[in-house]
Amino acid sequence: MTSPMNAPDTTEATDLRRTVERFWATAEARDWDAFADTLADDVVYTLPQSRERIRGKERFVRFNREYPSDWHLRTERVVAEPGQVVTWLRFTVGFEGAEEMHAISFFTGDEKGNITTMTDFWPEPYEPPASRSHLTDLTERY
Numbered sequence: 417m418t419s420p421m422n423a424p425d426t427t428e429a430t431d432l433r434r435t436v437e438r439f440w441a442t443a444e445a446r447d448w449d450a451f452a453d454t455l456a457d458d459v460v461y462t463l464p465q466s467r468e469r470i471r472g473k474e475r476f477v478r479f480n481r482e483y484p485s486d487w488h489l490r491t492e493r494v495v496a497e498p499g500q501v502v503t504w505l506r507f508t509v510g511f512e513g514a515e516e517m518h519a520i521s522f523f524t525g526d527e528k529g530n531i532t533t534m535t536d537f538w539p540e541p542y543e544p545p546a547s548r549s550h551l552t553d554l555t556e557r558y
Contacts, residue, residue, distance in 0.1 A: 431529035433496035436503060439523075439531060443480060444489050452477045456530040463536050485509050492518075500524050 435454050442451040452473055461470040461479070470476050486509070493504040501523045509515045517538060524533045544552065 430496070432499070432501050432523065432525040432531075433494060435525060435529050435531060436496075436501045436523050437491070437494065440489060440491055440503065440505065446481075448477055448481050451480065454531055456526050456528075456532045459531055460533045461536070462533070463538075465538060 439451065439454040442448075442454065455473045455476060457473050458471070459473055459476055461476050462468070470479055488508050490506045490508075491503060492506055495502045503519075503521045503523070505519045505521065507517045507519060509517060520537045520539070522533075522535045523531050526532050
């Protein structure tokens with residue numbers, strides 16, 4: 417049994433989680449001033465698939481503000497622990513959500529609860545190899 421004296425401090429995880437939830441809400445609302453308020457001045461945004469790295473609040477806000485197309489997001493899951501948060505998002509892109517994509521994003525924060533790093537992964541869907549067909553019932557595919 418963990419006593420209150422020995423319980424882990426979840427304040428840091430809760431603060432960063434709230435910041436990340438606000439980050440996504442303000443992105444969806446296109447409220448770029450409030451979006452910028454969630455970021456540390458020296459935030460670093462990394463996209464491993466395209467090997468891009470964007471440094472600084474101003475550039476990161478501009479990247480999002482100028483992102484083409486009509487997109488919308490829905491949070492599927494948020495996992496938080498002190499110093500880091502992970503989100504799984506579902507994005508719809510284009511007129512009436514013509515394309516659906518998923519993103520996994522990893523965040524770290526500073527002592528003020530601002531986002532200091534974000535690493536974004538955009539996995540592409542693909543058909544499973546025929547060699548695995550015996551492992552999945554066709555009714556289980558979604």
